[in-house]
Structure formats: structure tokens, C-alpha cells
Amino acid sequence: MRLFAVLACAMALAACSSSSSTQTPASTIDVNALKASVGPIEVPAGIETTQCIVVPLGNKEDVVIQSIEVNLMPGSHHLIVYATTEQERAEPLNCAPFTGIALGTDIPLFFANKAKAEFAFPDGIAQEIAANQMVKIEAHYINTGATTIQGQGTVTFHTLPKATAPAYQPTNFLFWGNTHIDIAPSASFSTGPQFQIAPAGTHLFLVTTHQHHFGTRARVWASSKEGDLSTPIADDADWSNPAWKMLSPQVAFDGTNGLSFQCDWTNTSTKQVSFGESALDEMCFVGGYYYPSHGLSLCVNGQCRRKGTN
Secondary structure, three states: OOOOOEEEEOHHHHHOOOOOOOOHHHHHOOOOOOEEEEEEEEEEOEEEEEEEEEEEEEOOOOOEEEEEEEEEEEOOOEEEEEEEEOOOOOEEEOOOOHHHHHHOEEEEEEOOOOOOOEEEOOOOOEEEEEOEEEEEEEEEEEEOOOEEEEEEEEEEEEEEEHHHHOOHHHEEEEEEOOOOOOEEOOOOEEEEEEEEEEEOOOOOEEEEEEEEEEEEEEEEEOOOOOOOOOEEEEOOOOOOOOEEEEEHHHHHHHOOOOOEEEEEEEEEOOOOEOOOOOOOOEEOEEEEEEEOOOEEEEEEEEEEEOOOOO
């Protein structure tokens, strides 16, 4: 098993340059790119596993994230990069998925729920990372094929030094869900709209959804009150390739309004399916970024468990 530890490409420039005599012009090199990478991790046929490592991100000073890129190899169900206070542990170990979010022990920097994604935060909004930051990388794999695969993934954070960054408002992650899922064999099921009030004085500018393989549709609305479904902001029909949708206009929250979200499934198996962390179970979550940051915003079944929420 070989592990590519997290690195900052520009801090090891020779390792990133071409082996030919033609070098990449210095002006095209992103000297502030920080790469959080894991793998390759061998995943035998028919195996599902979640592996975690803890490694330094490589930033010697406080930085702010301006844009993010994701590249996951086949077999990746999701990959989460957390800012953590844990000690370095570069060798992958079995771990439970979503514990950093659920327990609030770590700060999610990004939740990669699709093979490829790329976006930039709007001007005046950035995500903060402290100097010498350790990151936990949680990689969830499932191999439904007949041969072994090599699980691997990279999230690239394009940053600026905090000391010289233009004026910005700090952003943080939002993750709201519904665990009331009970899908009979060979049947369809819907959660119906779940309304969640958002914290006053904040704005949502980027949104995504998360389901598992029986998911047929996940929708999100900006709602003035419970039952208001007049303003759709996300509609994903492909559970494996949900959009990361930049919202224009952004959704402003005043302490009485919020989001409504709904998930639908068709269970094509012969077993009852309910909420669970396995890729063979199901989930219904809306995620995204809001500002100004009051910490991770985590709400499940209408109950908010983390900062940033009412």
C-alpha cells in the first residue's frame, strides 16, 4: 500500500516540474495550491471501507481558501477533508464515516461527493485555515466490481496568505439532513419537504445534495416559512453527480426563513432500506457554504447540534 501524503506543490517545486527540458513558466505555477491527497488504497472486489489519515496540509502561515478542485478515482463514495487537532498519522486506518461532522471534533473544509468538481468562492468571501494546519482525510470506498481497484482522491485548495488577502467575510460549512428514511423492497419513498430555519444575518451562496445509490431526486428550496416551495435552488436527479450550485442571488436569512429539502428513492432491492452510513443504506442531506461563519452548521431532523444554528 502506498500513500501520497498531503503536500503543497509549490513548496516542492522540483517534484512538480516536467521531466523534459521544457519547464513550466513560473507565472503559471500556483504557489499557493495546497493538495490534500489520499491513496492509492487497495479495495478488493465486494469490499466497502472507510479509511482515514492525518497529515500536515503544508501551509506555514495563515491562509484563506479562494477556490477548490476535486478529483476522485472510481470507487470513491465520498471524501471529506477536515481541519483537525489530531496528531499526524499517515498510514490509513479504518474509521467511521462522518464522525468529524457528527461529533464536532473536526472542522470540515470540503465534502467531496462526486468524482470531479471545481468552483471559486465569490469575491469578498473566503475560508480560513490556520498556519501549520493538520488535516484529517476521510475516504469512503465501495467496490461493486469483480476486480480490485485502487482508491485515490485529491482536493486542491487554492489559497492566499491571510495577511495580504483582500477584505473578506469568513465562510463555513452547512450540513442539514433528514434520517427518517424507510423504503420497502421494490418500492418508492419520499421524505416530503423538511423545513429548517437558518441563523439570522447569514447568507447561503453555494449548495449541494447527498443521497446514496437508490436516490432518484433531491430538491432544495429557499423558503420564507414552512410549506413555501416557491423558490427552488437545487434539483439533483443523479445521486452520483450532484451539482455544486453557486446561487445568484444568494439566499439571505433573517431568523424566520430558511431552507426546505426533500429526497426521493426507488428501492430496486429485495431488502428494507433505511438511513445509515454505508453506501448500501441511504441518506438525505443538503450541504453548502454560508457566511459570515459561526462555525459548522449541523441540523438533523429539525434539531441543530452545532454552532451557526438557532
